[in-house]
Amino acid sequence: xxxxxxxxxxxxxxxxxxxxxxxxxxxxxxxxxxxxxxxxxxxxxxxxxxxxxxxxxxxxxxxxxxxxxxxxxxxxxxxxxxxxxxxxxxxxxxxxxxxxxxxxxxxxxxxxxxxxxxxxxxxxxxxxxxxxxxxxxxxxxxxxxxxxxxxxxxxxxxxxxxxxxxxxxxxxxxxxxxxxxxxxxxxxxxxxxxxxxxxxxxxxxxxxxxxxxxxxxxxxxxxxxxxxxxxxxxxxxxxxxxxxxxxxxxxxxxxxxxxxxxxxxxxxxxxxxxxxxxxxxxxxxxxxxxxxxxxxxxxxxxxxxxxxxxxxxxxxxxxxxxxxxxxxxxxxxxxxxxxxxxxxxxxxxxxxxxxxxxxxxxxxxxxxxxxxxxxxxxxxxxxxxxxxxxxxxxxxxxxxxxxxxxxxxxxxxxxxxxxxxxxxxxxxxxxxxxxxxxxxxxxxxxxxxxxxxxxxxxxxxxxxxxxxxxxxxxxxxxxxxxxxxxxxxxxxxxxxxxxxxxxxxxxxxxxxxxxxxxxxxxxxxxxxxxxxxxxxxxxxxxxxxxxxxxxxxxxxxxxxxxxxxxxxxxxxxxxxxxxxxxxxxxxxxxxxxxxxxxxxxxxxxxxxxxxxxxxxxxxxxxxxxxxxxxxxxxxxxxxxxxxxxxxxxxxxxxxxxxxxxxxxxxxxxxxxxxxxxxxxxxxxxxxxxxxxxxxxxxxxxxxxxxxxxxxxxxxxxxxxxxxxxxxxxxxxxxxxxxxxxxxxxxxxxxxxxxxxxxxxxxxxxxxxxxxxxxxxxxxxxxxxxxxxxxxxxxxxxxxxxxxxxxxxxxxxxxxxxxxxxxxxxxxxxxxxxxxxxxxxxxxxxxxxxxxxxxxxxxxxxxxxxxxxxxxxxxxxxxxxxxxxxxxxxxxxxxxxxxxxxxxxxxxxxxxxxxx
Numbered sequence: 066x067x068x069x070x071x072x073x074x075x076x077x078x079x080x081x082x083x084x085x086x087x088x089x090x091x092x093x094x095x096x097x098x099x100x101x102x103x104x105x106x107x108x109x110x111x112x113x114x115x116x117x118x119x120x121x122x123x124x125x126x127x128x129x130x131x132x133x134x135x136x137x138x139x140x141x142x143x144x145x146x147x148x149x150x151x152x153x154x155x156x157x158x159x160x161x162x163x164x165x166x167x168x169x170x171x172x173x174x175x176x177x178x179x180x181x182x183x184x185x186x187x188x189x190x191x192x193x194x195x196x197x198x199x200x201x202x203x204x205x206x207x208x209x210x211x212x213x214x215x216x217x218x219x220x221x222x223x224x225x226x227x228x229x230x231x232x233x234x235x236x237x238x239x240x241x242x243x244x245x246x247x248x249x250x251x252x253x254x255x256x257x258x259x260x261x262x263x264x265x266x267x268x269x270x271x272x273x274x275x276x277x278x279x280x281x282x283x284x285x286x287x288x289x290x291x292x293x294x295x296x297x298x299x300x301x302x303x304x305x306x307x308x309x310x311x312x313x314x315x316x317x318x319x320x321x322x323x324x325x326x327x328x329x330x331x332x333x334x335x336x337x338x339x340x341x342x343x344x345x346x347x348x349x350x351x352x353x354x355x356x357x358x359x360x361x362x363x364x365x366x367x368x369x370x371x372x373x374x375x376x377x378x379x380x381x382x383x384x385x386x387x388x389x390x391x392x393x394x395x396x397x398x399x400x401x402x403x404x405x406x407x408x409x410x411x412x413x414x415x416x417x418x419x420x421x422x423x424x425x426x427x428x429x430x431x432x433x434x435x436x437x438x439x440x441x442x443x444x445x446x447x448x449x450x451x452x453x454x455x456x457x458x459x460x461x462x463x464x465x466x467x468x469x470x471x472x473x474x475x476x477x478x479x480x481x482x483x484x485x486x487x488x489x490x491x492x493x494x495x496x497x498x499x500x501x502x503x504x505x506x507x508x509x510x511x512x513x514x515x516x517x518x519x520x521x522x523x524x525x526x527x528x529x530x531x532x533x534x535x536x537x538x539x540x541x542x543x544x545x546x547x548x549x550x551x552x553x554x555x556x557x558x559x560x561x562x563x564x565x566x567x568x569x570x571x572x573x574x575x576x577x578x579x580x581x582x583x584x585x586x587x588x589x590x591x592x593x594x595x596x597x598x599x600x601x602x603x604x605x606x607x608x609x610x611x612x613x614x615x616x617x618x619x620x621x622x623x624x625x626x627x628x629x630x631x632x633x634x635x636x637x638x639x640x641x642x643x644x645x646x647x648x649x650x651x652x653x654x655x656x657x658x659x660x661x662x663x664x665x666x667x668x669x670x671x672x673x674x675x676x677x678x679x680x681x682x683x684x685x686x687x688x689x690x691x692x693x694x695x696x697x698x699x700x701x702x703x704x705x706x707x708x709x710x711x712x713x714x715x716x717x718x719x720x721x722x723x724x725x726x727x728x729x730x731x732x733x734x735x736x737x738x739x740x741x742x743x744x745x746x747x748x749x750x751x752x753x754x755x756x757x758x759x760x761x762x763x764x765x766x767x768x769x770x771x772x773x774x775x776x777x778x779x780x781x782x783x784x785x786x787x788x789x790x791x792x793x794x795x796x797x798x799x800x801x802x803x804x805x806x807x808x809x810x811x812x813x814x815x816x817x818x819x820x821x822x823x824x825x826x827x828x829x830x831x832x833x834x835x836x837x838x839x840x841x842x843x844x845x846x847x848x849x850x851x852x853x854x855x856x857x858x859x860x861x862x863x864x865x866x867x868x869x870x871x872x873x874x875x876x877x878x879x880x881x882x883x884x885x886x887x888x889x890x891x892x893x894x895x896x897x898x899x900x901x902x903x904x905x906x907x908x909x910x911x912x913x914x915x916x917x918x919x920x921x922x923x924x925x926x927x928x929x930x931x932x933x934x935x936x937x938x939x940x941x942x943x944x945x946x947x948x949x950x951x952x953x954x955x956x957x958x959x960x961x962x963x964x965x966x967x968x969x970x971x972x973x974x975x976x977x978x979x980x
Contacts, residue, residue: 066104076110080126105150128175135179140186144750162198166213173213181220196244203248208272215279222286253280274322281325311356327394335401353413360395361438375525396445411463418442433486440492466503478515487524494530498537520565525574532584539587552592559595567606579622586626589633604634604652612656618667628671632917639682646682673712674918680719687724699738708912714755718762725766757798764809765925793893796838801847804854812862831873836880840890846924852933853926855881860940875959882964938975945980953979
């Protein structure tokens with residue numbers, strides 16, 4: 066694509082169409098942009114457009130499109146084509162920082178994110194001058210530019226907060242600190258001074274405070290990995306400045322600077338080497354009284370967010386978004402101080418909690434915020450260790466959580482009006498979520514009908530928290546890891562629970578509420594067959610919801626839980642009545658057809674997984690409605706999207722398991738298509754294991770005569786891949802495949818196909834692959850397949866007993882005993898680079914496995930062999946009766962003593978001997 070005015074105009078027109086709400090206009094435009102984004106100069110056209118277009122909407126659209134393009138394509142994946150040519154990569158890196166800093170803030174944020182994505186892959190090795198270019202801009206004096214640099218640096222360095230410690234990471238952080246620590250400290254000092262200079266200029270302070278926020282975040286990221294020597298000299302200065310800032314006049318505390326400054330104090334106070342900065346009782350009291358307590362209060366801005374921007378409020382409060390609320394920051398500071406000063410801090414705050422509750426009791430309707438602050442204080446005081454999955458795992462023993470729950474939380478939830486004091490109710494429900502492991506089960510059981518009742522609350526926050534709390538309670542584990550609440554205990558509430566959950570989805574603002582849908586999924590999972598009477602109504606509601614959201618999927622978590630709920634409906638119902646599968650097909654196939662025809666990319670992997678579940682429920686042959694789909698599943702375009710691959714392979718496996726004869730007879734011309742898919746998958750390091758899943762199903766289920774003409778070519782393809790790109794993952798899959806082949810077609814057939822490709826190849830495979838590598842195989846079924854296959858090679862392959870291959874017989878037996886008795890060899894060669902399958906970039910959403918569509922583990926030798934050790938002993942006994950004297954001689958002279966002892970144990974257990 067040339068960098069021409071004509072191409073810029075074309076691109077402008079298509080970008081406009083992507084903003085159209087009508088899918089008939091929007092989707093073709095999106096498809097067109099997908100089709101051209103592989104061309105050289107495409108990203109440069111986008112950058113030119115966002116720099117020179119006169120239309121602000123197009124500039125913003127171009128910046129978002131560019132960021133998403135970088136997100137999908139910048140990473141270079143081994144064994145896949147480079148999606149951006151080197152000339153474009155170089156041009157982007159040469160221009161993007163300048164372009165970002167000279168753009169308006171809305172565009173600056175998009176380009177900053179793009180720089181962060183590029184930096185994640187290329188910095189520092191492939192982009193060594195990035196830091197210098199950024200630091201030099203600190204001298205500009207223009208805070209629009211400075212904030213752009215700080216925002217970019219933050220997006221680039223915030224990953225240091227959650228990456229695992231490693232020498233490589235520390236080397237990178239040291240490189241950043243060497244270049245960044247002094248300029249950042251100097252900028253911080255200068256900005257603090259400017260705040261004093263412009264103390265009466267609100268607009269100037271707003272800009273300066275936004276810089277201080279970003280500096281605080283950067284400091285936090287760069288100091289997170291505990292490399293204290295870079296900031297230690299200035300730590301007392303940093304801390305005193307922030308402490309002073311936080312006790313300034315209240316009107317200055319209307320910005321996000323407060324929460325970031327408090328977060329800074331929180332991160333410092335829990336570090337052992339800064340403990341001395343907080344030991345003075347006056348300092349501790351001042352921080353508690355002047356910093357923490359004022360910021361625990363529910364402020365006007367919080368109330369506004371609670372009522373008018375509920376989704377953002379929930380995201381911040383439950384998930385802890387990047388720009389934290391002041392209350393969360395204050396809570397984190399309490400927890401940080403309690404690490405070393407638990408007694409004094411608990412003492413200081415106990416008095417505050419009591420006085421707040423007394424104020425509330427005087428006039429609840431006016432003073433409810435006092436009680437709310439008390440709940441927050443108790444929560445932060447008591448929470449020593451917390452996880453998203455389990456709530457509080459370690460609590461402050463100085464706080465009586467059950468007593469507070471009974472006296473101050475339950476009464477609010479028992480009130481008849483679910484719409485009264487919504488903030489108090491929301492924080493009370495949140496208390497249940499957080500301390501569910503500390504409150505006795507009988508009290509939690511009392512709260513369940515109250516939570517179900519609050520699903521009807523008008524406040525989005527209240528009914529969302531009620532759904533989330535129910536979902537968390539239903540996942541709790543009791544003794545022996547069993548569910549804490551049984552289906553029988555929840556059964557009295559089942560009808561009102563399901564009714565209120567689905568009604569909650571009709572409340573304003575919650576039509577795609579992921580917390581409600583997750584609670585629906587979890588309720589199905591807990592209640593199991595108790596939901597069967599309600600399934601006809603429930604599946605109708607779920608199908609209607611699926612049809613509605615498929616028009617414009619925008620909530621990935623909601624969509625995921627919705628498909629999980631559909632899978633649970635199918636599993637639970639069909640377990641009790643397999644014939645009911647046709648009812649689900651009638652309900653779902655119309656919607657599925659529409660999703661496939663409209664190419665709703667986000668939903669296609671889910672549809673294939675649900676179809677696999679439905680097809681696997683059929684016990685006999687494949688219904689014609691599925692066979693009509695079969696040819697379409699082999700179309701190359703479907704396999705281009707990485708996110709489709711696992712679901713498509715699973716669906717093809719279901720076809721092969723349920724209808725191999727139908728495919729062999731009615732769709733024999735499709736077998737080359739199946740093998741074409743296998744060939745594509747096997748060529749990719751990321752997806753070769755999926756290719757083996759498909760191949761194993763073909764070998765196991767297809768009639769032998771339908772595959773005969775292709776067998777040799779299959780092995781040649783596998784050997785070419787072994788020769789060109791051998792990885793541990795490929796070797797493990799290859800070993801399972803050849804042993805499955807041996808089981809299916811016989812040991813002699815395996816030897817003959819190897820030696821038919823190249824003389825003596827069978828011996829080379831034994832010596833170079835099977836014997837040295839078999840210890841790497843993992844998984845019980847996989848190990849069993851290999852054990853049965855190798856047993857066949859040892860006992861049912863005549864060339865192993867009377868040719869030059871005989872010398873490999875004992876080493877092969879030794880390796881099989883090792884597979885039984887030695888630990889798995891999980892070493893991976895240093896030079897191997899494994900791609901995380903879910904991390905592979907592409908247009909599409911990454912594959913999302915549906916837990917409740919999960920396939921049962923299939924054991925292809927289950928009916929043939931129960932205990933592979935006993936099977937080996939019996940097979941060796943049978944071989945020894947056919948050639949007396951030879952097997953004991955080979956075993957006793959060549960097998961090592963430990964292996965021989967194990968073998969004797971197998972023979973005794975099988976009650977057989979070697980003749």
